[in-house]
Amino acid sequence: MTDKKVFNFAEHRKKNIETKRRQFERVMFDELLGVYTVIDDQGTGYPIKLLDVSKEGCLFQFPMSTKAKKQFGKDTEVTLKLYFTKNSYLPAVVTIKHGQEFIDDKGNAYWRCGGVFDTTLPTYKALSKFIQFITEYAEFSCVDNNRDVAYFL
DSSP: OOOOOOOOHHHHHHHHHHHHHHHHHHHIIIIISOOEEEEEETTEEEEEEEEEEOSSEEEEEEEOOHHHHHHTOTTOEEEEEEESSSSOEEEEEEEEEEEEEEEOTTSOEEEEEEEEEOTTSTHHHHHHHHHHHHHHHHHHOOOOOOOOOOSOO
């Protein structure tokens, strides 16, 4: 008897949706919304780069320093300010669950942190809807390969 490998369409679809979600997040964070996020540490803001977000939490990084390692360790609670315009932001409280040094392909060192959101805050309601939009967009969006499109009539 020959072992036949069964292709799992549900698992394949789930992986494709996750890939699309991450690509869409990059566009949302880096290009469309220009989300600028800072850690608010007793009045001092540290610019950070938001790398990934889910309903449970997020992953972010900022330039490496000895102070960063000490100041943003496990179980530290930080406030993120997610700027969607120049003057308004959505606050989110994150409890850091892990942190590690990350070196990019250019040799730059960053402190990368992952943490969980405080879901009891009123602002989490808006944040969760934004995250839900990203997730559903990845699942239901279509790719348009037709480049001959009139954008404005």
